[in-house]
Amino acid sequence: MTLPTTEDRDPQSIGLSAKPDEEVLAHILQRQIVALEAARDAMPQIAGAAAALHAAAASGGKIGYAGAGSAGLTALTDCLELPGTFGFPADRMRILYAGGAKNLMTLAGVHEDDSEAGFKDFQESGLGSRDVLIAVSASGTTPYTLSAVQAANDAGTETIGIANNADTPLLREATHAVLLKTPAEVIAGSTRLGAASAQKAALNMMSTLVALRLGHAVRGHMVNLVADNxxxxxxxxxxxxxxxxxxxxxxxxxxxxxxxxxxxxxxxxxxxxxxxxxxxxxxxxxxxxxxxx
Known part of the structure; x- marks a missing residue:
């Protein structure tokens, strides 16, 4: 049986428990570094996605994020950090997270399968034709995230799909597809490791490029911050x-x-x-x- 990369077992990581602590840690770190290289390989796709994000931000549009589980947490982090770092207006940011805020403490997986909730959350987000939705799913098949993207497409919202498996529904549905081809995880299926590291790197690259183009980052400084502490x-x-x-x-x-x-x-x-x-x-x-x- 052929498994998607995000579910497959990494042959190099078998037998780690028999090795010394520092050797185990070195291996985990090295696999993270390899995963990050996926962002380098996806540079043209990330640039295209950043251009869409720039257009929405420059025209006064809203920026939305959609995701579930650990991928949703990565998306949530980017959404929450942009106002403080680059001065993106918080009232123009939206987060669609499977299960909502109440699920942040438990991360119950059942919400990932709720397609209706993804559709409903998009409808309630207020995102429309001037806006962009960034959807993150390691597998590229998460029902909640997919339904949010499909609803966004129907509403004329530009969509950016970030996934770690090739030829998946999310990448086919999104206006801008970003494939982060990370290797199998040290712990099979634990995509909060390498896959999430690559997702975070790609999101950092996109938002920082947009901030530079908008003049929110000048000479290496975050000049659009508001000093409130x-x-x-x-x-x-x-x-x-x-x-x-x-x-x-x-x-x-x-x-x-x-x-x-x-x-x-x-x-x-x-x-x-x-x-x-x-x-x-x-x-x-x-x-x-x-x-x-």
Whole structure:
């Protein structure tokens, strides 16, 4: 019987229990590294998916994520991190997770098979023709995730499918198919290992590329962050000093006057503007600080 890669057993991982701890750990790490290479092989597909994500973000569209189990958790992480890291508006982010928030503590597998819930969750998401849905499923066959993608296609929502098995329904259904051809897992079927590492890498690559294109990441800094705690305030001050050459005190004052918004504070310092004028000037350039540097 031929098994899909995500369910197959890795011959190199048989007999690990008889080996010393550090040798076992070294093997697990090496298999993770091999899995990550799948993201390199999928670079053209990831670039195409990022272009769709960029178009939606630049036009004011919403970004949705769909998934179940560990793949859904990987999608959820990306969704939750983008507002804080790159300033993607939280009110334009959506997460469709099998079983909903109440399933995050138990990860009951039964919800993965609920096609009706995938359809219903999409309908309630408010995603439409200007938006994009990123669906993640290691197997590429998860019923919940597939039904969400099918509903998205029917609604004219652009879809990105990320899977670790070739020639699977998710990759056939999605507008943009990203195959992460990872090897069999150290523990057969445990796709929270190599498959999830490759998924996370692909999502990181996509979102960071989009942030760069939108001007949310400039000169290696996350300039679209809003400094709302002490760690971020100190980071924001360092960013302002690096971008404008100002003193620590000037950075702190500008940041406070700008309500913690790094781009606004930077433009105030660079062009000697007040808050309102800096905001209007940024708006004229689609929020991109790069032309002023």
């Amino acid at each position: 002490e760690k971020l305030r100190l980071r924001a001050q360092r960013i302002l000093q690096d971008l404008t050459g100002c003193t620590p005190d000037d950075a702190a004052i500008a940041l406070q006057n700008a309500g913690g918004r790094v781009k606004t504070a930077a433009l105030m310092l660079l062009k000697n503007l007040d808050v309102d004028t800096a905001d209007r000037t940024l708006a004229l350039h689609d929020g991109n600080l790069r032309p002023f540097l």
